[in-house]
Amino acid sequence: AEHDLAPYRVIVLGDVPALEAEAVAALERHLVAGGGILLTVGPETDPGVANRSWARGGDGFLPAPIAEPVAPSGALFPRTVAGSHRALRAFIGTPQAAWHVTRVDRYLRLDAAAVPPGELQVLLALSDGSPLLVERRRGLGAVMMLTTSADPSWSDLALQPAFAPLIQGVVAHLGGRVFPPRNLLPGQALAHPGAGDEHTVNVVDDNGRDLPLAARTWRGKPVFATAPLARAGVYTVRDGLETTHYAVAVDPREGRLAPLGRERLRQLLAPVDPVSVARPERLRALFAAGARERHELWRHLVAAAVVLLVTELLLVRRTTRAERGVARRGPE
8 A cells, every 4th residue: 555556557466365445445546547457366365355345346446246266076177258358369369279278176256246237348267157357347447357366276277378378468458558548438538648838739630620628637647638529530639740649439348249159149040050161162162052043034024014004004095085175175
């Protein structure tokens, strides 16, 4: 608690048994202000202390409340759930091969139901479906939690070649944000670091319109800030010879874009049985083998044209007769 956490991008808590109240408050401020926290658990982790002080009913820095350690009868194995996540970038192309020899003998179960829907993202899971690596956004920051130990006490994950790129990817993801942020949500204000006269800095939207700036502070640092931006688009800040781009867009999590597993895909497409094709030549063979039937439409088109011509002729005759009748009677 006596240390200033502002200079640090990521704080790592490795199997911490307890924290003083001042330290908990400092970590929460660090998180909501844009910092990252990585939590790993183990034999020293006390679920009671963690839930009371760190989770605090969903308002703390713990991603979700935890239960007592689970020791399955047989070893469990990790599997990738969110293969496109930035933290797992090192495993793109081989998302499952990295974990086939990793054993997890003990882990902490998460109470995901206590977290609002959509806030807890599972990156890695165990073979019984329990979360292994999760992420939750809090304020401008994010916290990630590994539900097993980062040493060999509960699993052999730390002894596997995949461990180093996994931790590197997690830390790079948690600490990779630029502050003030340049990717904004509608309703947030653009804050550009700088001090001095705001007339030397100007910002325009993607239609070329100038936006007013005001000198303010952001996390204790001087910035030039706009009013809250409601319109999505790209905003360009020119500060002397430097140009910086800011983007306002809807949170990508609202799109719920995530790969569907084969079983889930079968449920959604039932009773159609989906076909997965990985090789281009197999795809060509499937299309070549498909039945192709020719349907000649010209007869139907000619018949429709004849019907239209006859209908037009009848309408013309009817109109002509009506006009002749009026001409015989003369004007009234």
